[in-house]
Amino acid sequence: KQEVTQIPAALSVPEGENLVLNCSFTDSAIYNLQWFRQDPGKGLTSLLLIQSSQREQTSGRLNASLDKSSGRSTLYIAASQPGDSATYLCAVGSGANSKLTFGKGITLSVRP
Amino acid sequence: DTGVSQDPRHKITKRGQNVTFRCDPISEHNRLYWYRQTLGQGPEFLTYFQNEAQLEKSRLLSDRFSAERPKGSFSTLEIQRTEQGDSAMYLCASRPNLRTGLYETQYFGPGTRLLVL
Numbered sequence: 001k002q003e004v005t006q007i008p009a010a011l012s013v014p015e016g017e018n019l020v021l022n023c024s025f026t027d028s029a030i031y032n033l034q035w036f037r038q039d040p041g042k043g044l045t046s047l048l049l050i051q052s053s054q055r056e057q058t059s060g061r062l063n064a065s066l067d068k069s070s071g072r073s074t075l076y077i078a079a080s081q082p083g084d085s086a087t088y089l090c091a092v093g094s095g096a097n098s099k100l101t102f103g104k105g106i107t108l109s110v111r112p
Numbered sequence: 113d114t115g116v117s118q119d120p121r122h123k124i125t126k127r128g129q130n131v132t133f134r135c136d137p138i139s140e141h142n143r144l145y146w147y148r149q150t151l152g153q154g155p156e157f158l159t160y161f162q163n164e165a166q167l168e169k170s171r172l173l174s175d176r177f178s179a180e181r182p183k184g185s186f187s188t189l190e191i192q193r194t195e196q197g198d199s200a201m202y203l204c205a206s207r208p209n210l211r212t213g214l215y216e217t218q219y220f221g222p223g224t225r226l227l228v229l
Contacts, residue, residue: 034218043118043203043223044205044220049217091155093216098207098218099160102147103154
Protein backbone atom coordinates (compact mmCIF):
# COMPACT_ATOMS: atom_id res chain seq x y z
CA LYS A 1 0.00 0.00 0.00
CA GLN A 2 1.38 3.37 -1.03
CA GLU A 3 2.05 5.80 1.82
CA VAL A 4 3.01 9.44 1.35
CA THR A 5 4.67 11.48 4.07
CA GLN A 6 5.22 15.22 4.27
CA ILE A 7 7.33 16.62 7.06
CA PRO A 8 7.13 19.07 8.75
CA ALA A 9 3.39 19.65 9.04
CA ALA A 10 3.86 23.42 9.22
CA LEU A 11 6.50 25.91 8.22
CA SER A 12 6.85 29.66 8.79
CA VAL A 13 9.37 31.72 6.84
CA PRO A 14 10.06 35.42 6.23
CA GLU A 15 9.17 36.91 2.88
CA GLY A 16 11.85 36.54 0.22
CA GLU A 17 13.27 33.28 1.52
CA ASN A 18 13.85 30.34 -0.82
CA LEU A 19 12.38 27.17 0.61
CA VAL A 20 12.10 23.45 -0.01
CA LEU A 21 9.11 21.28 0.81
CA ASN A 22 9.76 17.57 1.10
CA CYS A 23 7.65 14.56 0.19
CA SER A 24 8.47 10.87 0.54
CA PHE A 25 6.62 7.78 -0.67
CA THR A 26 7.01 4.10 0.04
CA ASP A 27 6.34 2.40 -3.31
CA SER A 28 8.49 3.50 -6.24
CA ALA A 29 6.10 1.97 -8.81
CA ILE A 30 4.38 5.25 -9.62
CA TYR A 31 2.96 6.81 -12.80
CA ASN A 32 3.41 10.39 -11.73
CA LEU A 33 3.66 12.76 -8.82
CA GLN A 34 1.60 15.90 -8.50
CA TRP A 35 1.99 18.92 -6.22
CA PHE A 36 -1.12 20.86 -5.23
CA ARG A 37 -1.89 24.03 -3.36
CA GLN A 38 -4.94 24.29 -1.10
CA ASP A 39 -6.19 27.51 0.43
CA PRO A 40 -8.30 27.25 3.62
CA GLY A 41 -11.72 25.76 2.92
CA LYS A 42 -11.06 25.54 -0.81
CA GLY A 43 -10.42 22.86 -3.38
CA LEU A 44 -7.03 21.85 -4.77
CA THR A 45 -5.08 23.77 -7.39
CA SER A 46 -2.59 21.76 -9.41
CA LEU A 47 0.89 23.29 -9.37
CA LEU A 48 3.14 20.79 -11.11
CA LEU A 49 3.01 17.23 -12.40
CA ILE A 50 6.11 15.11 -12.88
CA GLN A 51 5.80 11.97 -14.96
CA SER A 52 7.57 8.87 -13.68
CA SER A 53 10.17 9.17 -16.46
CA GLN A 54 11.01 12.77 -15.60
CA ARG A 55 13.36 14.20 -12.99
CA GLU A 56 11.93 17.69 -12.59
CA GLN A 57 9.40 20.25 -13.73
CA THR A 58 9.41 24.02 -13.46
CA SER A 59 6.69 26.64 -13.46
CA GLY A 60 7.59 30.22 -12.64
CA ARG A 61 9.08 30.36 -9.15
CA LEU A 62 8.29 26.68 -8.54
CA ASN A 63 10.51 23.72 -9.28
CA ALA A 64 9.62 20.15 -8.42
CA SER A 65 12.02 17.23 -8.53
CA LEU A 66 11.45 13.49 -8.42
CA ASP A 67 13.77 10.68 -7.36
CA LYS A 68 11.82 7.47 -7.76
CA SER A 69 14.56 5.18 -6.56
CA SER A 70 14.75 6.89 -3.19
CA GLY A 71 11.03 7.62 -3.02
CA ARG A 72 11.42 11.36 -2.69
CA SER A 73 10.18 14.58 -4.24
CA THR A 74 10.88 18.19 -3.38
CA LEU A 75 9.04 21.38 -4.22
CA TYR A 76 11.32 24.39 -4.36
CA ILE A 77 9.74 27.83 -4.01
CA ALA A 78 11.98 30.75 -4.91
CA ALA A 79 11.66 34.21 -3.38
CA SER A 80 8.61 33.34 -1.26
CA GLN A 81 5.78 35.87 -0.97
CA PRO A 82 2.92 36.24 1.55
CA GLY A 83 0.56 35.12 -1.23
CA ASP A 84 2.31 31.74 -1.19
CA SER A 85 0.82 31.05 2.23
CA ALA A 86 -1.31 27.91 1.86
CA THR A 87 -1.18 24.17 2.39
CA TYR A 88 0.95 22.28 -0.12
CA LEU A 89 -0.01 18.70 -0.84
CA CYS A 90 2.07 16.03 -2.53
CA ALA A 91 0.18 13.23 -4.30
CA VAL A 92 1.45 10.09 -5.98
CA GLY A 93 -0.41 8.62 -8.94
CA SER A 94 -0.26 4.84 -9.07
CA GLY A 95 -2.25 1.76 -9.99
CA ALA A 96 -4.10 0.99 -13.18
CA ASN A 97 -6.40 3.99 -12.77
CA SER A 98 -3.78 6.50 -11.64
CA LYS A 99 -5.63 7.28 -8.46
CA LEU A 100 -3.80 9.71 -6.20
CA THR A 101 -2.45 8.95 -2.74
CA PHE A 102 -1.92 12.15 -0.82
CA GLY A 103 0.31 13.25 2.01
CA LYS A 104 -1.21 15.27 4.84
CA GLY A 105 0.25 18.47 3.48
CA ILE A 106 2.58 21.18 4.70
CA THR A 107 0.97 24.41 5.87
CA LEU A 108 3.22 27.26 4.80
CA SER A 109 3.07 30.74 6.27
CA VAL A 110 5.15 33.48 4.66
CA ARG A 111 5.56 36.45 6.98
CA PRO A 112 5.72 39.95 5.42
CA ASP B 113 -14.10 25.80 -20.10
CA THR B 114 -14.91 26.72 -16.50
CA GLY B 115 -13.23 23.81 -14.75
CA VAL B 116 -14.72 21.15 -12.52
CA SER B 117 -17.84 22.27 -10.70
CA GLN B 118 -19.53 20.75 -7.67
CA ASP B 119 -22.92 21.30 -6.15
CA PRO B 120 -23.81 22.09 -3.45
CA ARG B 121 -20.77 23.78 -1.96
CA HIS B 122 -22.02 23.27 1.58
CA LYS B 123 -24.51 20.82 3.07
CA ILE B 124 -25.71 20.53 6.66
CA THR B 125 -27.84 17.53 7.46
CA LYS B 126 -29.07 15.55 10.43
CA ARG B 127 -27.80 12.10 11.22
CA GLY B 128 -29.77 9.46 9.36
CA GLN B 129 -30.70 11.63 6.39
CA ASN B 130 -29.66 10.92 2.82
CA VAL B 131 -27.59 13.42 0.84
CA THR B 132 -26.55 13.61 -2.80
CA PHE B 133 -23.71 15.58 -4.32
CA ARG B 134 -23.12 16.41 -7.96
CA CYS B 135 -19.91 16.83 -9.91
CA ASP B 136 -19.63 18.25 -13.43
CA PRO B 137 -16.18 17.47 -14.86
CA ILE B 138 -14.31 19.44 -17.46
CA SER B 139 -15.96 18.68 -20.79
CA GLU B 140 -14.41 15.78 -22.68
CA HIS B 141 -12.62 14.53 -19.57
CA ASN B 142 -13.64 10.90 -19.50
CA ARG B 143 -11.90 10.02 -16.23
CA LEU B 144 -13.59 11.12 -13.02
CA TYR B 145 -12.49 10.59 -9.41
CA TRP B 146 -14.11 11.17 -6.01
CA TYR B 147 -12.01 11.85 -2.91
CA ARG B 148 -12.85 12.64 0.70
CA GLN B 149 -10.86 14.99 2.90
CA THR B 150 -11.22 15.33 6.65
CA LEU B 151 -9.75 18.17 8.70
CA GLY B 152 -5.97 18.14 8.79
CA GLN B 153 -5.67 15.21 6.41
CA GLY B 154 -4.92 14.83 2.75
CA PRO B 155 -7.71 13.69 0.43
CA GLU B 156 -8.41 9.95 0.29
CA PHE B 157 -9.53 8.15 -2.85
CA LEU B 158 -13.14 6.92 -2.89
CA THR B 159 -14.00 5.83 -6.42
CA TYR B 160 -13.10 6.16 -10.11
CA PHE B 161 -15.10 6.27 -13.34
CA GLN B 162 -13.95 5.92 -16.89
CA ASN B 163 -16.82 7.21 -18.97
CA GLU B 164 -19.92 5.70 -17.36
CA ALA B 165 -18.15 2.65 -15.94
CA GLN B 166 -17.23 2.62 -12.25
CA LEU B 167 -13.91 0.79 -12.39
CA GLU B 168 -12.59 1.07 -8.86
CA LYS B 169 -14.01 1.58 -5.38
CA SER B 170 -12.07 2.10 -2.18
CA ARG B 171 -12.83 0.06 0.90
CA LEU B 172 -13.68 3.45 2.43
CA LEU B 173 -16.81 3.40 0.29
CA SER B 174 -19.19 1.51 2.55
CA ASP B 175 -22.52 0.16 1.33
CA ARG B 176 -24.13 3.43 2.43
CA PHE B 177 -22.26 5.20 -0.37
CA SER B 178 -23.18 4.95 -4.02
CA ALA B 179 -21.81 6.80 -7.01
CA GLU B 180 -23.05 7.01 -10.56
CA ARG B 181 -22.03 8.61 -13.79
CA PRO B 182 -24.88 8.20 -16.23
CA LYS B 183 -23.96 8.84 -19.86
CA GLY B 184 -20.37 9.44 -18.84
CA SER B 185 -20.87 13.12 -18.12
CA PHE B 186 -21.74 14.42 -14.64
CA SER B 187 -21.45 12.20 -11.59
CA THR B 188 -23.42 11.92 -8.36
CA LEU B 189 -22.32 10.65 -4.97
CA GLU B 190 -25.08 9.64 -2.58
CA ILE B 191 -24.68 8.90 1.10
CA GLN B 192 -27.56 7.10 2.76
CA ARG B 193 -28.27 7.16 6.49
CA THR B 194 -25.56 9.72 7.15
CA GLU B 195 -23.40 9.41 10.25
CA GLN B 196 -21.38 12.09 12.04
CA GLY B 197 -18.22 10.40 10.78
CA ASP B 198 -19.27 11.25 7.23
CA SER B 199 -18.59 14.93 7.92
CA ALA B 200 -15.85 15.89 5.48
CA MET B 201 -15.06 17.73 2.27
CA TYR B 202 -15.99 15.64 -0.78
CA LEU B 203 -13.81 16.45 -3.76
CA CYS B 204 -14.28 15.56 -7.39
CA ALA B 205 -11.50 15.52 -9.98
CA SER B 206 -11.33 14.84 -13.70
CA ARG B 207 -8.70 14.28 -16.37
CA PRO B 208 -8.52 13.23 -20.00
CA ASN B 209 -7.87 9.62 -20.95
CA LEU B 210 -4.54 10.14 -22.68
CA ARG B 211 -1.53 9.15 -20.62
CA THR B 212 0.95 11.70 -21.84
CA GLY B 213 2.38 14.69 -20.09
CA LEU B 214 -0.07 17.20 -18.77
CA TYR B 215 -2.97 14.96 -19.73
CA GLU B 216 -2.21 13.05 -16.57
CA THR B 217 -3.02 16.08 -14.43
CA GLN B 218 -6.09 15.68 -12.26
CA TYR B 219 -8.14 18.88 -11.99
CA PHE B 220 -10.13 19.30 -8.82
CA GLY B 221 -13.42 21.01 -8.14
CA PRO B 222 -14.06 23.31 -5.17
CA GLY B 223 -15.52 20.49 -3.11
CA THR B 224 -18.73 19.95 -1.16
CA ARG B 225 -18.36 20.42 2.57
CA LEU B 226 -20.72 18.12 4.48
CA LEU B 227 -21.60 18.55 8.14
CA VAL B 228 -23.68 15.86 9.79
CA LEU B 229 -25.28 16.95 13.05
